[in-house]
Amino acid sequence: MTTPPEGNGLLPGVSRPGRPDLGWPELAATAVLVVLFSVTAGIGWVAGVAELAEPSRSAGLPVTVDVRGNPADPPGDADLFAQRVLVEALTNVVRHAGPTPTRVGVGHDPDTVVVTVQDAGPVPGHRPPTTGSGMGLVGMRERAALLGGSVQAGPHGAGWRVRAVLHRPAPD
Numbered sequence: 001m002t003t004p005p006e007g008n009g010l011l012p013g014v015s016r017p018g019r020p021d022l023g024w025p026e027l028a029a030t031a032v033l034v035v036l037f038s039v040t041a042g043i044g045w046v047a048g049v050a051e052l053a054e055p056s057r058s059a060g061l062p063v064t065v066d067v068r069g070n071p072a073d074p075p076g077d078a079d080l081f082a083q084r085v086l087v088e089a090l091t092n093v094v095r096h097a098g099p100t101p102t103r104v105g106v107g108h109d110p111d112t113v114v115v116t117v118q119d120a121g122p123v124p125g126h127r128p129p130t131t132g133s134g135m136g137l138v139g140m141r142e143r144a145a146l147l148g149g150s151v152q153a154g155p156h157g158a159g160w161r162v163r164a165v166l167h168r169p170a171p172d
Contacts, residue, residue: 049065049067049083049086049104050067056090056094056102059094059099060094060098060099061090061093061099061100061102062099062100062101062102063090063102063104064101064102064103064104065104065105065106066103066104066105066106067105067106067107067108068105068106068107068108069107069109070108071108071113072108072168076168076169077146077147077169078112078113078149078166078167078168078169079113081143081144081146081147081164081166082106082113082115082164082166084140084143085115085140085143085144085151085162085164085166086104086117088136088139088140089115089117089140089162090102090117091136092136092160092162093117093119093160095127096122096126096127096160097119097121097122097123097126097160098122098123098126098127099123100119100122100123100159101119101120102117102118102120103116103118103119104116104117105117110168111170112149112165112166112168113164113165113166113168114163114164114165114166115162115163115164115166116161116162116163116164117161117162118156118157118159118160118161118162119159119160119161120157120158120159121157121158121159121160122159137151137153137162140153140162140164143166144164144165144166147166147167147168147169148167149164149165149166149167150165151163151164151165152164
């Protein structure tokens with residue numbers, strides 16, 4: 001893949017107009033990321049979780065969603081960070097595992113938001129397991145740490161699981 005020079009006005013992964021340097025996994029992941037950000041922007045958290053399954057499915061990812069508890073009203077940093085972790089984790093499934101069955105769980109407690117994204121394992125021949133920079137996981141962990149939370153990511157059964165625990169600030 002060719003990386004475009006800074007400030008050329010093109011999308012990442014496009015070295016010149018009309019010439020994408022991305023393969024299917026990168027294009028699908030980029031499309032999902034754009035749609036997920038637009039879906040979750042400006043709508044409620046529960047609606048955002050339910051609605052983001054559709055664009056993921058449109059990219060070929062069979063996703064089931066389970067939301068438990070009630071989000072904070074108004075939503076705070078933990079809710080916003082949870083959305084971003086969820087978007088990154090789903091994008092990673094598309095990018096690294098392909099169209100594999102994926103479960104999303106979001107649990108709301110008064111003190112925490114817990115996000116879990118687990119896939120069933122990579123689709124055979126999708127992509128070599130050694131690809132990826134790991135920077136998405138670093139970003140998730142940094143967001144969680146800002147709230148005193150944590151992100152665990154790694155193999156789980158035949159697939160991969162990301163679990164983020166994000167703490168809500170104590171009421172004043």
